[in-house]
Amino acid sequence: MTDPSPHAESLRGQIRITAIKALQPQQGATLIKVETDAGVYGIGPCHGSGPSVRAAIEGLEGPRLPHLGLIGKDPLAIDVHFHNLFYAYPQRGRVMGVLSAIDIALWDLAGKVLGQPVCRLLGGPFRDEIRLYSHCPGGDHLSQDEWKQRADQLQADPYGFSAYKVDIHHVLRAHMQEYVPSIGPREARDIAKAYELAREALGDDIDIIVHCHNELDLPSAIKTAKAVEPIQPLYLEDPLAPEFGDAWMALRRTTRIPLLTGENLALAEGALPFLQSQAVDSLQPDLIN
Structure with missing residues (x-):
């Protein structure tokens, strides 16, 4: 054309x-x-x-x-x-x-x-550049050897990503958005171990995002936050159902990890209560929604 x-x-x-x-x-x-x-x-x-x-x-x-x-x-x-x-x-x-x-x-x-x-x-560009993250693939997230391989691959990536998103369902050996019972002590230990291995392999210069795909109930989200707090994640993303509710405020009060949501919210109206209540630290909207 x-x-x-x-x-x-x-x-x-x-x-x-x-x-x-x-x-x-x-x-x-x-x-x-x-x-x-x-x-x-x-x-x-x-x-x-x-x-x-x-x-x-x-x-x-x-x-x-x-x-x-x-x-x-x-x-x-x-x-x-x-x-x-x-x-x-x-x-x-x-x-x-x-x-x-x-x-x-x-x-x-x-x-x-x-x-x-x-x-x-739309009003002109606001920034000349933005920070991007890479997404961790599946596999055994409790394997130290596999985490070393992932770290080597990330370090060799020509784009120089400085943040890595790691999905919690891989740790739980579940399919994304498949029903998972509330997280108990064993699952919490696996989560803590997986993200500890990730931090050891990636080092302190790579930020880690804990991605939950809106799959957790409030007790499970609180346990997950406590399990990953030692590695100081950049964000705990989408830990609860996407719609705003009291659970978001309860989670906000129990964790020091910055909370992130937005990709499953529709329009600015969906994000407004999160901003008004300061329930999350950042929004990551999906333009397709």
């Missing part, structure tokens, strides 16, 4: 959306593609499989509320489209991710039409 920026003036007010498609790569998130009659398109990532995302798109473009469909509309009316689709589906569930992906795709498309990076359309 040729760069549309020289034709931005002629496209404004005339370009129209012709199709919304769900593309399923072999790896990674499903991609939503918003196409136009000018040959310009936008891409937005989305959780969920291709068939489920296509079904959601068909619902959004279906006969229930045909006047809110995007086909034939101006792709630059981004806020209008998001407002209409958002309030058309009060029981949003997984549709929220599709709406977000369409919104991202429209912003991507707008940047191409206007010949500007999207960050500039």
Whole structure:
């Protein structure tokens, strides 16, 4: 596709959306593609499989509320489209991710039409660089040899990551978000040992994030926090169910570890009570939500 920026003036007010498609790569998130009659398109990532995302798109473009469909509309009316689709589906569930992906795709498309990076359309870049972390793979998290191998691999990584996210379900030998009974003394000992081995292998210059995937009840979250406190994690991430509640405040009072959440919150409204109550130290929103 040729760069549309020289034709931005002629496209404004005339370009129209012709199709919304769900593309399923072999790896990674499903991609939503918003196409136009000018040959310009936008891409937005989305959780969920291709068939489920296509079904959601068909619902959004279906006969229930045909006047809110995007086909034939101006792709630059981004806020209008998001407002209409958002309030058309009060029981949003997984549709929220599709709406977000369409919104991202429209912003991507707008940047191409206007010949500007999207960050500039949103007010300009705030930082020149951000810190990134690497994600620990599976395996035996109670094996000292495997932790040495992970540390060697991280040290050899050309990107120079200085933080490492380690998922608790690997320590518990469970699948992610599989039901796990409340953590007892044995599980707490395994958690303490696994993260102690991680600290020994990685050293003090690599920060460790303890990731819980919103899987724990309050007693288990408190036990987990106490088990990993000696290694001084950078964060305890998503220890409780994503929705704000009294449990978050109770956990806040029992641990000195910085708390992190956000990837499963929808919109700014989902994050607001965490900010108002200072229940967490940092937010890590997932733009797809």
